[in-house]
Amino acid sequence: MNNVTLKQLAEKLNLSTSTVSRALRDSHEIGQETKDRVKALAKKLKFQPNPHASSLRQHKSNTIAVLIPEIENTFFSQVINGVELVAQSKGYHVLIYLTHEDYNKETEILRLLKNGRADGVMISVSNTTKNTKHLQSFQKDGIPLVLFDRTCDELNAPKVMTDDIEIAMIATEKLINSGCKRIAFISMSANLSISKRRVKGYRQALQKYDLQKNAVIIECGGNDAENKKKISKIFKSSTPPDGIFTATEKLAVITYEVCRENEIKLPRTFKMVSFSNLPAAALFHPPLSTIIQPAFEIGKEAASILFKLIEKKTLLPTEKRVIIPSQLVERN
Amino acid sequence: MNNVTLKQLAEKLNLSTSTVSRALRDSHEIGQETKDRVKALAKKLKFQPNPHASSLRQHKSNTIAVLIPEIENTFFSQVINGVELVAQSKGYHVLIYLTHEDYNKETEILRLLKNGRADGVMISVSNTTKNTKHLQSFQKDGIPLVLFDRTCDELNAPKVMTDDIEIAMIATEKLINSGCKRIAFISMSANLSISKRRVKGYRQALQKYDLQKNAVIIECGGNDAENKKKISKIFKSSTPPDGIFTATEKLAVITYEVCRENEIKLPRTFKMVSFSNLPAAALFHPPLSTIIQPAFEIGKEAASILFKLIEKKTLLPTEKRVIIPSQLVERN
DNA sequence: TTAGTCTTCGAAATCGATTGCGTGGAAAGT
DNA sequence: ACTTTCCACGCAATCGATTTCGAAGACTAA
Known part of the structure; x- marks a missing residue:
């Protein structure tokens, strides 16, 4: 701990603590000469004000x-x-x-x-x-x-x-425009604001192309094993998705893993996009289209x-x- | 800010601040009854000691x-x-x-x-x-x-x-055992302890298999563009590596990018391993063997x-x- | 010369919690 | 009955910096 205190500085300078304090904070009521003396010694002795004392006094x-x-x-x-x-x-x-x-x-x-x-x-x-x-x-x-x-x-x-709604809509539209008809949205907890916004954008895009009836929303939670099961299930459905939109990086990774384990071929079987800030997404197989958040x-x-x-x-x-x-x- | 102070508590309880303080800290010199009274009111008033005052007094x-x-x-x-x-x-x-x-x-x-x-x-x-x-x-x-x-x-x-030396040696050996003869080590700043240790392990493995003469160590810095150039260069050498060991996740990603840009085929052209804690490394193309640090x-x-x-x-x-x-x- | 104004600085209170020391009273010992 | 011990608590100092209030001295104006 830094042991030099204002008081010690003051004693060595034959000044009061108040003067020293003011000098160090460049108060106008202290003469330039005094300020210089104080600052010089403070620097020499590597004085650092005790943050707890300051915080206590200043409520900050x-x-x-x-x-x-x-x-x-x-x-x-x-x-x-x-x-x-x-x-x-x-x-x-x-x-x-x-x-x-x-x-x-x-x-x-x-x-x-x-x-x-x-x-x-x-x-x-x-x-x-x-x-x-x-x-x-x-x-x-x-x-x-x-x-x-x-x-x-x-x-x-x-x-x-970020503009979750708009970007989710744009991303969904891209999937639609590249031929997807049955896009599944893999979401996290529905009570999160970002989930709601992203789902909203997804739905808006589907609506625009009159595909609402094909909406599939999988809500994932904190348990990765369960999430994996939920995601696997949609591929085994009689009408599997031809596009997937995951709401988070982690869900994208899980989805890739599910594909691997079930030997589903990407992007031949379906196209995919995800929210993700991972620079390495470009190196995935196949490369993952991502929504990069600022x-x-x-x-x-x-x-x-x-x-x-x-x-x-x-x-x-x-x-x-x-x-x-x-x-x-x-x-x- | 929490406005209830010890003093206020003390006044309401008709006690001194010292007693209140001691009661809250379960001092033996305070009667049980008093303690209970104090704690009850403290809880009711949601008293929280001011951390700056405590820190100042206790030097902690x-x-x-x-x-x-x-x-x-x-x-x-x-x-x-x-x-x-x-x-x-x-x-x-x-x-x-x-x-x-x-x-x-x-x-x-x-x-x-x-x-x-x-x-x-x-x-x-x-x-x-x-x-x-x-x-x-x-x-x-x-x-x-x-x-x-x-x-x-x-x-x-x-x-x-972590056991940088040992694991770097093991990883290098794996590359050697899977047929690599010319393994390049892509390192970060040489003055870092982990760089030194990892290089050491790499060298030890080469030595064990009498491949020291094939050692290639590329030292990368903070500038990614430059790093890319340095890494590209080794592929253009007359004796390009058939194995690559990168010291960090980021360098692995850069190496993959270089391969992409130069259309070098992994793992046909060379095998690769890297220090990396990225769970998604399994999804890379090709999957990246990694040293996962604890x-x-x-x-x-x-x-x-x-x-x-x-x-x-x-x-x-x-x-x-x-x-x-x-x-x-x-x-x- | 005297009143008034600046400039420069100091004494002491303050922030809020902790703690050394002291004290009144009850209980215990002789 | 008197001393001793112990329990439960209060007083005041303390941590270190900031700030209010005030005051001494220099200086200006009248």
Whole structure:
């Protein structure tokens, strides 16, 4: 631990702690000469203010917290990358909490964050989160909160996300235009905002081409073995899909695995597209067409908005609900 | 912010703050009845001690910091997953800092962490880190430090890593045994400990089969375009490799891309293996044989050791240098 | 010269929790 | 009955930085 304190500095300089503190913070009420003396010694002794003392006094932690369901996920990693970039440039520190898709854990973490440890929180909710009580309760305590990606429409908080509906519609249309008639949508938990939006885009596209009757939506959960079974099943149906749209990277991988195990040939048997931020998707066999989400930008934007809230700046109307477009990369 | 303070609690209970504090911490010098009263009201009022006040008083932040070069990397994500798991179970908080492979940034972050913001630090050094001055300086301040994966042999600090040498040797041997005579090793910065260890294993295997003269080591850096060029070049040589061993996931992906662009056929032209924690490696075309590092376990183990240091427990001799074996998954 | 204004700095309170030390009263020992 | 011990709790200092209030000295204006 850094042992030099303001008091020690003050003694060596024959000044009071208040003067030293002011000098270091460039207060106008301190003479230039004194400032220079103080700063010189502070530098020499490598003085660093104790963050806990500062935080206690100023009611400010210079820290933000990021809550995500999991981290072994390209999307969330990229988000954190963006967040950390902005935070570091602002001199803020970043706390990471994983909820592991558990509503109770999410609630508990938010509860603990009410005590001032963080000046603001960014969250992408877990897939077991079916209400916003914990978020509302958190907001009541007056701590800035920003939602990203997996948002909650009903909550009055800034949200940063991608154009799930539009891009899902475009992707589905591409499948249709390349000849698919029976496109299955492999979704994650239906209660997630992103699931709803992506399904909506999928349905809109089907509707546009009058294919609603062929809609097949498989809802997957947290158990990969079960997901595999669910996905296998659709191939064994009497009317198997000729196109597949998976809502996440992981589901795409599982689908590929199912194909492998059942010796189903891609893309001869069906065409596929997925939401995924994996650069390696191009190397899959066959190459996977992907919807690349602007994860890094989402992280940067969400963090920037959070800092605006923390600094009590007023948000532009456009910042209350930011939508950053995804990009469809066709590969097969 | 949580507004209930000890003082307010004390007033409502007609007790002193000291008694309330002790009651909440289950001190033996407080009567059971009083404890119950205090705890009941604390619970009712959702009292949470101010972390900055506690930290200031106790010289303890209940926080650890993790420094990594980048986060968009399956390995580091998995490490963090392990770290967070252990930290959360111990009631600790986790700060994340990205050095972006920059020695100066690494130095600066470590410098800032000397002030007590974190009780301990875990680090995997950047590839531009060529000395350990900053780490030594950090240690001098008495803050527990644990190195993982990209370690520094010369530093006297606990290290957690995988069996790079052995597994690299095994992987190289597999290539040799499957007929490869000219195996190229695509490495990252040579000054990284893991590079050295992996190259060592590679060389040992070549030596065992008397193939040293065929050793080709390509050192790649941070610039992907340049790396691509370097890798392309070896294929255009008069004696192109019939086996490739890449030291990281990213280099494997780049190599695949090079093959694609140059229409080189895998695995007919050469066989390949790589360090990689990407579950999707099985879906590559052709499937990539990978060395899967125990990233999650490394994270857990490093964190556990760090907590032992923080709690001033003495480490077992085996904990000063922990090696967790990787796993070779053959796929092509 | 005197009142008024700046400039520069210090004393002390403050943030909120923790803790060393002290104390009143009850119980116990002689 | 008197001393001792113990229990349960309060007072006040403490952690280290920030900030309010004020004050001494220099300087200007009248």
